[in-house]
Amino acid sequence: MPISLNESSAALTDKLVSFLWGQWSTLGLAGYANSETPCITDPEALLLLSTTIARHDSRLFDEVLDWLRENESWLNLQRLRHLMKEYPFGEPTILGAMAERLTQENPHSKWKFLVRHIPMPVNKEPEPMFLPARFFGEPEPVFLRWGWLRGPVEFRKMSQPPRTDQPAAFLFKLRALFGNQARAEIMAWLLANELGHPAEIARQTGYFRRTVQLVLNELAASGHVRATRVGREKNFAIHRDDWRFLLNWSDSKNFPEWINWAPLFHAILLFRQTLALPGIDEKSERFQGIKLREALDEAMPALVRAGIAHKLLTTRTLSGANLVESLITDIDSLLG
Numbered sequence: 618m619p620i621s622l623n624e625s626s627a628a629l630t631d632k633l634v635s636f637l638w639g640q641w642s643t644l645g646l647a648g649y650a651n652s653e654t655p656c657i658t659d660p661e662a663l664l665l666l667s668t669t670i671a672r673h674d675s676r677l678f679d680e681v682l683d684w685l686r687e688n689e690s691w692l693n694l695q696r697l698r699h700l701m702k703e704y705p706f707g708e709p710t711i712l713g714a715m716a717e718r719l720t721q722e723n724p725h726s727k728w729k730f731l732v733r734h735i736p737m738p739v740n741k742e743p744e745p746m747f748l749p750a751r752f753f754g755e756p757e758p759v760f761l762r763w764g765w766l767r768g769p770v771e772f773r774k775m776s777q778p779p780r781t782d783q784p785a786a787f788l789f790k791l792r793a794l795f796g797n798q799a800r801a802e803i804m805a806w807l808l809a810n811e812l813g814h815p816a817e818i819a820r821q822t823g824y825f826r827r828t829v830q831l832v833l834n835e836l837a838a839s840g841h842v843r844a845t846r847v848g849r850e851k852n853f854a855i856h857r858d859d860w861r862f863l864l865n866w867s868d869s870k871n872f873p874e875w876i877n878w879a880p881l882f883h884a885i886l887l888f889r890q891t892l893a894l895p896g897i898d899e900k901s902e903r904f905q906g907i908k909l910r911e912a913l914d915e916a917m918p919a920l921v922r923a924g925i926a927h928k929l930l931t932t933r934t935l936s937g938a939n940l941v942e943s944l945i946t947d948i949d950s951l952l953g
Contacts, residue, residue, distance in 0.1 A: 620941050622905060626892035629948060633670045633885070636952050637663070638677060643785035645777035646684045648676070655873050656953065657805055658785045661697040661823070662878040665707030668715070669886065675747045675767075682715055684776040686722050691779060691789055693797040694730050700823050704883040704919065709735050711746075714763035718770055721759065738764045782866050784873035790863065799824045799832050804855075807842065808863075809875035812854040820922055821877045880919035885948055887916045906936045909944065925951060 638646075640658055664681070671678040685692075701707055713735035716728040745752045746760060746767035753768070760767050781790040791801040802822040807813065815833055819826040833853045836842040843854045857872060864872065891897075891912040897905060910933050920926040928950070931943040 620902060620905060620938055621898050622892045622894070622909075622941065623898050625941055625945060626889055629885075629889050629892065629945070630670065630673055632949070632952065633666070633889075634674050634677060637667055637670055637681075638674075640785070641667075641677075641681060641684060643783060644684065644779045644789070645688065646680050647773065647775035647777070648680055655784055655871075656876050657787045657809070657873045659788070659876075659878040660692055661700055662882055664692075664697065665701060665704075665712070665879070666882045666886075668708040668711040669706065672711075672746060672748050678747070679770065680773075680776070682718070682770060683772050683774065685715065686719055686772055687774065687776040688778055689719065689723075689727060691792060691797070693792075694727060696799075696802075696823050698731070698734060699825075700879045703823070704879045706879075706883040706886045710738050710741070710763045711765065713737060714760045714765055717763070718757070718759045722772070737762065784866055784869070787863075787873045799828050800836070803829060803832050803836070806875050807853065807855040808857060808860055808872040811857060812852060814850055814852050818853075821875065821924070823879060877923040880923040881925065881951060884916035884919040884923070885951070887919075888912050888944060888948065902937050906940055909940055913944075 640663055642648075643658055644660065664685070667678070667681050671681055701709065701712070713732060716731035716735070719728040720726045720732060741764035743756075743761060743764050743766045744750070746765040752766040755769065757767050757769050760770075779786040779789040781787075781793060788801060788805050791804050795801045795804065799822065802824065803818060806818055806822055813821075815826055815830040818833070819829040822829065833842065833844070837844040837853060841855070841859060843856075845852050845854065860872075864870075888909075891908050894908065897908065900908075913931060913933060917926060920929065929947050931940065931947050935943055
């Protein structure tokens, strides 16, 4: 008997909406209880995920827009563009509309950078911004130009800056110290993992390998990062005890965990796309299993890049309800 994959897709969407509320709230977004997490939040990956998933909660979307208005200085838009090209899990036209609307609030805003680099759609039939599809009243002109129907944006101006005394905002602490450059992500990764080589750190942080190599060489010159060569490979290590003064939150014993969120989000949305295929609920269980295994194969490179493929319970040998249940359990675990 076929399984209701569409119901699973709806449940996954609800879980992702809740996840976004929790993640953004740790960074100062208003209107939701803060969630405690021992993991470092990635604001650029979170923003890209929001351009897709926050369409299912208009209040969340507008609170994210409000947070971006108040906290744009914390973001690295070059890194955002790189992640957007590397992992196509965001909606560029929605990001472009957000960026242009934010430049109206501040003509000197750095969001102009994104507006220049995201192509505006040509002859795109406008469609409702929020899901389920609904729209009433006068459309927001900026979003309409980008092909999206929604009401006027109203900024509540209630968002707060990230609290750098919280583990989730550890990256913002390092950006405050080192600037919105690769150095902050590299330090966060080293403190979470203690040892690594440039290629791996580049894959995990969303920067080019040459950029990471140059920064690591500079850090090694300071004497606070060690470089060792094993054959042709150069590894870099950091002595965590030298940096424990950064752990200024309650019950701080360890540095927060680094998660490569971008490929993880990409993989999860691939699964969600398959679960939501039109008409898949009416197909046979065998057909559903084929589609889910195809999604697993397509997502596997991203999961490997995220460094979490080995944690999956789901395998290609599962079928039917067992395959769906295992997949949902894996996603629950990956989102924490």
